[in-house]
Structure formats: C-alpha cells, structure tokens
Amino acid sequence: MKTLVIIIALIATLFTGFWAASVPNWDSIAALIASLVTFTSAFFLPGKSEIGNQTQTIGDSSNGIQAGRDVNIN
Numbered sequence: 001m002k003t004l005v006i007i008i009a010l011i012a013t014l015f016t017g018f019w020a021a022s023v024p025n026w027d028s029i030a031a032l033i034a035s036l037v038t039f040t041s042a043f044f045l046p047g048k049s050e051i052g053n054q055t056q057t058i059g060d061s062s063n064g065i066q067a068g069r070d071v072n073i074n
Contacts, residue, residue: 002045009039 013035020028058064065071 002042005045006039006042009035009042013039 016032016035020032056064
C-alpha cells in the first residue's frame with residue numbers, strides 16, 4: 001500500500017511539474033507544491049510492522065479487551 005501511494009504521488013508530481021513548466025501560473029505552482037508535499041510525506045507513512053503493535057495496561061479488578069479492529073460489547 002505504501003509503495004502504491006509513493007508511485008501515485010510520484011506520477012502526480014511529474015505531471016504537475018510539467019504543467020508548472022509549461023504554464024507557470026499560481027494554479028500550476030500550487031498544485032506542484034501540494035504534490036511535492038504529498039510525495040515527501042508518503043515516505044513517512046508507517047509500514048505494516050509498525051501498525052500492529054498494541055500495548056495495554058489495566059488495573060487489578062479490570063478486564064482488558066484488545067483487538068485489531070472494532071469491538072462491540074452488548
């Protein structure tokens with residue numbers, strides 16, 4: 001998933017870079033800046049190994065429920 005986001009952000013950066021080079025106005029430059037920010041921030045997305053870590057601390061007379069998804073208690 002992270003690789004897909006990086007590839008899409010790279011393609012968007014290339015297209016907006018060509019657009020800003022051919023038509024240098026505020027719209028194309030703002031789009032280029034936004035796509036550059038998206039491309040660089042895509043490298044800081046957490047990987048699969050960083051998402052699954054869960055820790056929990058509960059009291060002596062408490063029940064702890066820990067799940068990777070939604071939990072419904074009726």
